[in-house]
Amino acid sequence: MKTSAKNHSRVRRTRARRKTLRRFSVRRSPIHGRGAFALTHIPKGTRLIEYTGERISHDEADRRYAAEHEYSPHTMLFTVNDDVVIDATRRGSSARWFNHSCSPNCEVEDQNDRIFVETRRDIRPGEELTYDYNLQLGEPHTADAKRENPCFCGARRCRGTLLGKEE
Secondary structure, eight states, X not given: OOOOXXXXXXXXXXXXXXXXXXXXXXXXXXXXXXXXXXXXXXXXXXXEEEEOSEEEOHHHHHHHHTTTTTTOOOOOEEEOSSSOEEETTTTOOGGGGOEEOSSXXXXXXXXXXXXXXXXXXXXXXXXXXXXXOOBOOSSOOOHHHHHHXXXXXXXXXXXXXXXXXXX
């Protein structure tokens, strides 16, 4: 099948536009596993991406991951509310690769039970994109619980754990 000159031109413009809109890429991270890194300068207040994946109940999240992650705090789950958890391992966006930092350059915004990652400050090219996971256990954050959820962000004021202040 032949492509017309008009269609070929449209394809090139679409590819070029996608390339210029791409603000970050995913690669190996010094913090943990893979991470998202800025490809260009990104201004403060920029909405980068929606945290997507399969929307499931807390019971289903526990069923899927309780045994698999019993000794590992690493999951790609994001609690939306008391009823819904996003499982980014299933149809998830690149937002699942944003690592935690105790001194993050991004933050999470909840808008009508949709989760977005936005920049908190200007981001330099090459900088890893991070947000504070602020994990909550629903029980006291004991010394053992903090050790079971270690932080490797390397921030000057690292609190040593992915756990946030108890709510």
